[in-house]
Amino acid sequence: MATEAHRRHETPPGPDGLPLLGNTLSLSRDVLGFYEQAHRNYGDIVRFEVAGDEGYLLTHPEYIEQVLVNDDAKFVKGEVLNRSIGSALGEGMLLAEGEAWRAQRTLAQPAFYRERVETYGEAMVTYAAEAAGNWDGALVDVHDAMTELTLRILARTLFGIDIGDRQSVVREMAEATRTRTDVSSLVGFLPDWVPHPAIREYNRALTDVRGFVEGHIAERKAEPPEERGDDLLSLLVTAAEAGDMSDETLRDNMLTFLFAGHETTALALTYTWFLLGHHPDVQARLHDELDSVLEGSAPTTADLPDLEYTGQVVDEAMRRY
Template identity: 60%
Template sequence: MATNRARVPPGPDGLPLVGHTLQLSRDVFGFYERLHADYGDVVRYEVNGDEGYIVAHPDLVEQVLVTDDAAFVKGDLLQRTLSSALGEGMLLAEGDDWRGQRTTAQPAFYRERVAAYGETMTAFAGDVAEGWTDGAVVDVRPAMSELTLRILGRTLFGLDIRGRESVVRDTAEALRTRTDPSSLTAFLPDWVPAPSVRAYRRAIEDARDLVDDLIAQRRAEREEATATSADEAVSRFAGGDDLLTMLVAAADAGGMDDATLRDNMLTFLFAGHETSALAVTYALFCLGHHPEAQARVHADLDALDAPPTADDVDDLPHLDRAVREAMRLYPPVYTHFREPVRDVTVGDYLIPEGSVVSLPQWLVHRDERWYDDPLAFAPERWVDWDGPEYAYFPFSGGPRHCIGMRFAELEIRLVLGTLLREWRVESLTDRPLDLDAAANTTPTDPVELRLHAR
């Protein structure tokens, strides 16, 4: 008995019934930081009836995501929180359903295909740069959200999303509120008739209607192209070889039902643009506070004859380091959740079946064991950094790493490079940023930049 008790991870005592729910809801980041500082790399806690465990050592993160991946699923917490919006799409699906969906979508994210998207990424970012004016102050987050949504619509869906942004924006805000532990909505079931829950459900229905319209539009385009072509390959992928066409073709061939098609569209629509928008926002914010680092990025960009392309990103080392450092300091997703399907020993501790395992980038990325002066923005640390592989994992890892990682990495660099080639930015928002720990790590207030023409 003593041995078993010794294998239970340490953690603070919680209140009856509610556990540590109140402490978490008041300050998610502070709650995580205090537990990590007081109890170590594996910590037990309880929130809203869920038995939870923070795992915050790179080697143990790798164990959960890679070595013992088969022992973990996304789990009930994410199902309760997100399934009403994203259904059984790729983010939440498990087993053969997940593998089949990922196999269907994977060609849209092959290296050559992603590189071909680069021209659109640069062109659309160029439109934004051209529309800015010297001396103006911009709230950069909504500007980048609109830009990355437009890029995603054109590249992955083959559509012009302009004129439909408000539906996506309203639904993204509803999702943020729904997944923010500081909001009561995050702990309420979908059937509760609270105003915030009703607003969330209305937003989701509007988003579903939008996606259904997009799917119907693509089906009509495919049918029209098929009717005018006898070529089997053209008939199969009529309308293009973008992600939307691949998913529609798979559904029409019986590879997935229409509900799963819609769920995947919703998943890519929301997860696919907001994380990139936040990464660019945080990079601009950081560079706007560090003119010397920004000058090094400008020097790389000035060596190009034109705005950056997919072929140029390997020749922009200071831009790459700035992006990595911003995503280390401000990861667009603050933690990944997993649930063990059996009792699992993680490090020296037993994690029981059915519990919630939190793998917080927020802690690991800011750990002084892996990073000198971890709260400082220091892009040059990446010149010779030799820390553990999973001391940096903004896109998760293992078999279920973000399918859009290559797309996002290229998009972030090309958007940032295109903007900074024309503009110098000055951050007007104080440091550090105040953030919400929702589905994404989002700023609570505007992130303002003053623009200076170069």
């Protein structure tokens, strides 16, 4: 249960820190260890300071539900998140707040209607089969493979583009962003104007990927509206032309979906394969269900309700990691 002291709105306890730096050094040395120790020592809600910003660690489900669900309108995403990725994702949906977020979500929503999502299945199966066909007998870096696969699928389904040999532009930006925002390194806490090699690489990669994205936006704008289709890029381009979204917000949203979409999915799939490799009994049961439901055919979205155990495997991987 949440403690009575916290219900009375007292300032939560937390670890002592250094002047100006607060708990920055302790957090950067061992991120997970810092959070685990803070929870053990101070309870379900812990106050700490990082690089001049105040943060709170919530571990009780009641608090988490309050922040993310019940009282979500009272909480903002915060300066730390904006400082770390704001230069890349700017006015996009991930960082937008309040009415700006709702307006962008409304414009993008048709791309995620059920009937539209069902059309993405064919591209997913095609690209997955191509990837698997290259793995037979090979030693594979699973995370790299999943990153490439999810990026190809996302680019095709949401933006109607074949990313092909331009994947490197997006992947270099993703890698530079991971380094730039890594809280286990002091680089993750430095402002953009500091002349650090990692920050220079981040800015270079950001310039390249913006050019890549803006080029595709220009190509779509050059197409007659009746020929654009109904993918996410076409919806956002039409909104920008109607004055419902600025060109900068359009670009930032395309970057948001490129990175937030493929990185998170690739990581979830990587952990799924990792766990399956360590649990051959689960792997065997998964294969049995696939053989029984698909009977040798390629999967379709219509098969998803019958692939119950398969869904449970993916859900468990995401729950654990």
